Amino acid sequence: MSERRMLASSPSGLFDRSPEPEYEDIVRFAAESCEVPIAFIRVADLERPWLKASVGLETLADPVRFVGFSPPQGSGEPCLIEDAREDTRTQHHPLVRGESPLRFYASLPLMTPDGCQVGALCLIDHVPRKLSPQQLRLLEHLRRQVQTQLRLREQLQEAEARASQMEEAQARLYALNENLQTEMRQRQHIQRELLSHRELLTQVLAHIPFAVFWKDGDGKYRGCNDAFAQCFRISSPQEFLGRTDLEMGVLPELAAAYRRDDLAVMESGQARVGIEEPFQRLHGEERWLLTSKVPLRAPDGAVHSILGIFADITVRRRQESALQQALWQVKQYAALLETQVVAATERVRRLMEASRDAVFVLDERGCVLELNPVAERLLGRTAAQLLGVPFDTLAPEAERPSLRDSLAELLVRGTLRLEEQGLLSAQGERLSVQLIGSLQEAGEARRQLVVAQDLTEKRRLEQQSIQNDRLAAMGVLTAGIAHEINNPISYMLANLDLLRQWEDELEQHLPALVGLPQELLERMAEARAVIADCIEGSLRIGDIVRGMRLLSHTGQGDELNPVDIHRSLDAVLHIAQGELKHTARLKQDYARNLPMVLGSEGRLGQVFLNLIINAVHAMRPGSPAEHVLCVRSRLEGRQVRIDISDTGHGIPPEVLPRIFDPFFTTKPAGIGTGLGLSISHAIIQKMGGSMRVESQVGRGTTFSLLLPAL
Numbered sequence: 001m002s003e004r005r006m007l008a009s010s011p012s013g014l015f016d017r018s019p020e021p022e023y024e025d026i027v028r029f030a031a032e033s034c035e036v037p038i039a040f041i042r043v044a045d046l047e048r049p050w051l052k053a054s055v056g057l058e059t060l061a062d063p064v065r066f067v068g069f070s071p072p073q074g075s076g077e078p079c080l081i082e083d084a085r086e087d088t089r090t091q092h093h094p095l096v097r098g099e100s101p102l103r104f105y106a107s108l109p110l111m112t113p114d115g116c117q118v119g120a121l122c123l124i125d126h127v128p129r130k131l132s133p134q135q136l137r138l139l140e141h142l143r144r145q146v147q148t149q150l151r152l153r154e155q156l157q158e159a160e161a162r163a164s165q166m167e168e169a170q171a172r173l174y175a176l177n178e179n180l181q182t183e184m185r186q187r188q189h190i191q192r193e194l195l196s197h198r199e200l201l202t203q204v205l206a207h208i209p210f211a212v213f214w215k216d217g218d219g220k221y222r223g224c225n226d227a228f229a230q231c232f233r234i235s236s237p238q239e240f241l242g243r244t245d246l247e248m249g250v251l252p253e254l255a256a257a258y259r260r261d262d263l264a265v266m267e268s269g270q271a272r273v274g275i276e277e278p279f280q281r282l283h284g285e286e287r288w289l290l291t292s293k294v295p296l297r298a299p300d301g302a303v304h305s306i307l308g309i310f311a312d313i314t315v316r317r318r319q320e321s322a323l324q325q326a327l328w329q330v331k332q333y334a335a336l337l338e339t340q341v342v343a344a345t346e347r348v349r350r351l352m353e354a355s356r357d358a359v360f361v362l363d364e365r366g367c368v369l370e371l372n373p374v375a376e377r378l379l380g381r382t383a384a385q386l387l388g389v390p391f392d393t394l395a396p397e398a399e400r401p402s403l404r405d406s407l408a409e410l411l412v413r414g415t416l417r418l419e420e421q422g423l424l425s426a427q428g429e430r431l432s433v434q435l436i437g438s439l440q441e442a443g444e445a446r447r448q449l450v451v452a453q454d455l456t457e458k459r460r461l462e463q464q465s466i467q468n469d470r471l472a473a474m475g476v477l478t479a480g481i482a483h484e485i486n487n488p489i490s491y492m493l494a495n496l497d498l499l500r501q502w503e504d505e506l507e508q509h510l511p512a513l514v515g516l517p518q519e520l521l522e523r524m525a526e527a528r529a530v531i532a533d534c535i536e537g538s539l540r541i542g543d544i545v546r547g548m549r550l551l552s553h554t555g556q557g558d559e560l561n562p563v564d565i566h567r568s569l570d571a572v573l574h575i576a577q578g579e580l581k582h583t584a585r586l587k588q589d590y591a592r593n594l595p596m597v598l599g600s601e602g603r604l605g606q607v608f609l610n611l612i613i614n615a616v617h618a619m620r621p622g623s624p625a626e627h628v629l630c631v632r633s634r635l636e637g638r639q640v641r642i643d644i645s646d647t648g649h650g651i652p653p654e655v656l657p658r659i660f661d662p663f664f665t666t667k668p669a670g671i672g673t674g675l676g677l678s679i680s681h682a683i684i685q686k687m688g689g690s691m692r693v694e695s696q697v698g699r700g701t702t703f704s705l706l707l708p709a710l
Helices: 003-007 021-034 063-067 133-207 226-231 252-268 320-342 344-354 373-379 397-413 456-512 518-552 565-580 601-618 676-686
Strands: 038-044 049-055 079-081 104-111 117-125 211-216 221-224 272-279 287-297 303-312 358-362 368-371 415-424 430-442 445-454 561-563 585-589 597-599 628-636 639-646 690-696 700-708
Touching: 021 038, 021 049, 021 117, 021 133, 038 063, 049 063, 104 133, 117 133, 211 226, 252 272, 252 287, 252 303, 272 320, 358 373, 373 415, 373 430, 373 445, 397 415, 397 430, 397 445, 415 445, 456 518, 561 601, 565 585, 565 601, 565 628, 565 639, 597 601, 597 700, 601 628, 601 639, 601 676, 601 700, 676 690
Parallel strands: 585 628
Antiparallel strands: 038 049, 038 117, 079 104, 104 117, 211 221, 211 303, 272 287, 287 303, 358 368, 358 445, 415 430, 430 445, 561 597, 628 639, 639 700, 690 700
């Protein structure tokens, strides 16, 4: 960069630059040599001067104007004014006519190698002065020194710019080297994966019970398995590489037929399966082969070669059933080989996604490398949040040491099984899972495959089974209690009836007796009322006992029989009367001539009792004056509909979709388990019916049961 270009970015002030010693020495030497008080080096364009160095300017009242003084002169020529008042160029200038006038002025232009003037070496005095030839030569020498300094400064800046460019180039080279190393590591990883897939393919080819070969587009063999080599009585598959069927000694007409088949498969892109064709080499016996050929495609979809599989069916040709099985196996193995060669990684990914259990792939340190969508849903976290995370940190803090030890043992033993392991969800809830792990070795890399089975559903079913067992036990106990109560009630009713008959006979004979007190006759009326109350109470107890026996009766397991809906409802309402009478009024609206339904009377009674008790609880606190329980029956088409409605607090809309979920309840702890509606819903569905619910908050709820009519 030249001094002129540097000037474009410099400030407009004269004294806002740090001193530059090399220039300061030159102006001081020029002033002393020429015996003038003021000397300076000015670098300027047409608009503003820039002072590089000066001596004596600080004595002037207005140094800026003196620095900017520039009388007309020829381009590149020195300007020497011995007396400014006598020179026509300057005699009228304000600096010449004012106080402390400028009388002597000398200016030597500073030139660049290309002939551009960038400044001047100037001398000023307040008295007229003449310079000797020696002084003029000295000034010329100093001018050249200033120009040399300017050129050196420009060269230094250019060198610094080149050094900066070299540093940038070195940084780019370092970044390129880093990218190359990353690419090399990626290539090594891909090579290891390909080696693993190749080893798997080699094992499949070595153990498959059929001869396998593959050819290129020119009909030359590119590989085969040991079974194929044995068919040609050749010890090594390597002897086939690069050779055609004709070169392997196959009869010319057969080799031509094989070639036509190969071209047909490659041109059509369609597999040919189950081709029965003869096979014979020169001086060999004729055999029959069952051959299948499939096209092999490049990543762009173009067919570049074929894969063939055949079985020797010389002995079994006439055995049709065995032949069909062989064809099926050929198709399966052909599909397996194509999948292994083209999409092994994709297959593994799909298997993980299709798994019902959560699958984690860990590295040797126990950090998560891969996981399937089930694992994301189980933990409530995305794959991006789980990749690279140590697996043991997904467990509750108290269970982490044992899980860490088990993963370390997996690396030694190769297997892992934890029946009850906890994992943390995104909300911090403990999830109970069963962990099954195995050690996978692919080349040099070792991976830990861990499958987590969610035990939540299993625990739910266990709890439901326990609850069902409890209900069954309570049913058996209720049946026993009802039977025990029924016997004494029977003879109590018989005795009360006999007592009532005696009382009737006694009332008939008492009026004929003379002298009986009136009080005794009144007491006989009270006795008659007491006996009637006792009979009514005993009948009431009998109705309740029959209802209990109805609910506890399950028949032969879950066998379905004709059921009278009204009879079952009446029995349940008798049992629930004690819960109902203090809370709501009962309204029964039964349809006439309602047909029977096919179901289990005991199970239906269980459903009715659950819905009625839930309705009573929904209307509490309350009184019969405020609430009504309505039980209605109707025939809708070929279905019997039973509606059980209450005027309670209703079910909120956000809760309504979950009321049939197991263990979901809005009742306080200790009041319900959350299984009643779930079990009732399952019972109705098992009988071929359906259950619906409609509710409005503050107005009540209606449960509707629809059952097939007989």
